[in-house]
Amino acid sequence: MINQYINDNKDRFVNELLDMLRIPSVSADPKFKADVMRNAEFLKERLIEAGADNVELVETAGNPVVYGEKMVDPSLPTVLVYGHYDVQPADPYELWTSPPFEPVIKDGKIYARGACDDKGQMYMHVKAFETMVKTGTLACNVRFMIEGEEEVGSVNLGAFVREHKDRLTGDVILISDTGMLANDTPSITTGLRGLSYLEVEVTGPNRDLHSGLYGGAVANPINILCQMIASLHDENNRITIPGFYDNVDELSQEERAEMARAPFDLDKYKKALDLGDVHGEEGYVTMERNSIRPTLDVNGIWGGYTGEGAKTVIPSKAYAKISMRLVPHQTSEEITEKFKKHFESIAPKSVKVVVKPHHGGEPVVTPTDSPAYQAASMAYEETFGVKPIPVRSGGSIPIVAMFKSELGLDSVLMGFGLDSDAIHSPNESYGLFNYMKGIETIPQFYKYFAQLKK
């Protein structure tokens, strides 16, 4: 019955997603504020049509949270669905094969900003919910909370969660905002890294100078910044900030051996990214480097003259945006503080350094022995024909740790995206296979979760 309904409504399910993908709900850029609001309204209408009750846009200090619920029976378990309707900026536009907010379907994939992250994945939940409501198979109570600021650090969602604690009761948080290994190798994400994001400003002379008249005699803040940044990793690619690894949860040999059983093809990985070789912390393999190990990366660096032709100048200022991905049991506050202290301490007297923290988030590991994980595992097995593999991811969803600390709830990360979906990159895509498989798999989760919670 469920699959019949999904099949009968497939074209509409896809077209509704395409309609939402036409809304450029970029949260990072105030220019798109009206579109962000339009997306929230759009989602509100679709939730009402799908059969949700008490649907509303809940105000926050930033973009509204789209809330809706269906409480079928207080004796049933309650699933809280989280997702986000905001997207990353689409820049650089010229690298897109088709415009980012004019979705097209090509070779079985939808191409658009947000196709996978997270509009495609989030909307699977709306359509799975509609399917369960319309076929009378909804086995759990549901609350939706879809936010509009995930891509800018969910800075106002903590307050939303605290303010609406009484309303946000339930048994588990269900999220599709991660990936899986491959279409024939489903996986469930069991961990996310935390994040410390900050900006540094290095000031040399109080004004831009002629690089001939002053060159060699004063500090060039770009040269100095580069030296400082280079010194943050040693020859083994370990981070040199004192105490950085103090609280890092080291996995046992057994846990690492277990991880190594997930299929991974290094040659394919290099080929997909056009790399001569991979790079990372000595003593760890690629799959560990990008999931269970903490990192430090420069996300952007600027200063001086970058226009046409040449200008001979020693700039007054240089800047960089730096992020650190964190693992249990590092905390964002601790690492931000350690970075700041260290970075200030290595600055030579010839420059002034300011470190400005941006936003952060805590790492999480989710249990694999819970009814919710079991239900998710059974759901994938039912629709994919194979048992999903638990995999820790390197990405971050800051609110997941907060759901645990504020609401006491674990999350289940049922992602259906692939690395090749190119989230945050030009030509982001999402497979129609993945979209439809998600809509099929989610109702199975509800079914098994209700059974296991009895």
Ligand code: BES
């Ligand atoms: N959905 C991603 C996170 C993700 C993607 C986790 C794939 C695991 C697998 C999310 O939208 C995201 O991009 N998060 C940001 C953090 C945020 C604070 C900007 C990230 O990980 O950079």
Ligand code: MN
């Ligand atoms: Mn996302």
Ligand code: MN
């Ligand atoms: Mn994202």
